[in-house]
Amino acid sequence: LEDADVVADWAARFVMQRVTQFAPGPQRRFVLGLPTGGTPLGMYRKLIQFYKEGKISFKYVTTFNMDEYVGLPRDHPESYHYYMWNEFFKHVDIDPAQAHVLDGNAPDLVAECARFERLIQDAGGVHLFIGGIGPDGHIAFNEPGSSLVSRTRVKTLAYDTLEANKRFFGNDISKVPRQALTVGVGTVMDAKEVMILITGGHKALALAKAVEEGVNHMWTVSAFQQHAQTLFVCDESATLELR
Numbered sequence: 001l002e003d004a005d006v007v008a009d010w011a012a013r014f015v016m017q018r019v020t021q022f023a024p025g026p027q028r029r030f031v032l033g034l035p036t037g038g039t040p041l042g043m044y045r046k047l048i049q050f051y052k053e054g055k056i057s058f059k060y061v062t063t064f065n066m067d068e069y070v071g072l073p074r075d076h077p078e079s080y081h082y083y084m085w086n087e088f089f090k091h092v093d094i095d096p097a098q099a100h101v102l103d104g105n106a107p108d109l110v111a112e113c114a115r116f117e118r119l120i121q122d123a124g125g126v127h128l129f130i131g132g133i134g135p136d137g138h139i140a141f142n143e144p145g146s147s148l149v150s151r152t153r154v155k156t157l158a159y160d161t162l163e164a165n166k167r168f169f170g171n172d173i174s175k176v177p178r179q180a181l182t183v184g185v186g187t188v189m190d191a192k193e194v195m196i197l198i199t200g201g202h203k204a205l206a207l208a209k210a211v212e213e214g215v216n217h218m219w220t221v222s223a224f225q226q227h228a229q230t231l232f233v234c235d236e237s238a239t240l241e242l243r
């Protein structure tokens with residue numbers, strides 16, 4: 001697609017179409033996986049607009065976020081809890097008890113990751129997992145070298161990710177948390193459908209590695225070549241390295 005705005009609009013319409021077509025109800029919830037970061041912001045804004053126009057309801061939608069930093073207070077402006085509440089959840093009719101974000105302050109982080117996997121299973125699996133990728137091809141916080149069958153776990157972040165995210169921490173890399181909780185590649189691969197949003201020339205190499213070379217754990221997003229129903233929604237600049 002042309003640019004990031006068109007990608008946002010397209011992605012929001014796709015979500016709306018999937019949710020409304022499913023016709024969720026109290027006994028039949030639609031399960032959505034969600035990313036944070038800069039890329040999906042436009043999509044969230046559009047979804048809020050569609051909600052306000054009465055075109056979509058999130059009342060019977062259950063969500064699972066991809067990841068959360070370890071050790072950032074929940075109300076820290078850079079925590080993914082804070083992001084999700086401010087950029088999306090508080091503006092729509094979602095049931096707060098059904099909007100799941102990993103707890104990066106849980107006393108037992110390993111147990112928290114296991115709990116999250118169980119919750120996804122109990123919800124019947126994810127219908128549509130939306131993701132974003134880093135310039136190094138990471139999806140969620142599955143950094144280069146992550147197992148392609150990984151599950152939700154504690155992950156130490158790669159230097160590239162700290163570097164890419166420092167803009168959210170006053171450009172001070174020492175303030176970026178060193179660890180995060182993240183769904184695994186395998187967790188996302190289990191979703192019935194996956195939609196990955198990729199915008200900007202700085203992601204062009206990652207997109208080329210994702211779709212034009214072999215499956216490789218050094219570019220974890222390439223795993224989705226082996227997923228039956230994955231869609232990459234890209235703007236033109238992200239496609240510049242494609243052959």
Ligand code: F6R
Binds near residue numbers: 138
């Ligand atoms: C977000 C996530 C990451 C980001 C990626 C791109 O929950 O898990 O994979 O999608 O780091 O971030 P932005 O969109 O800020 O370029």
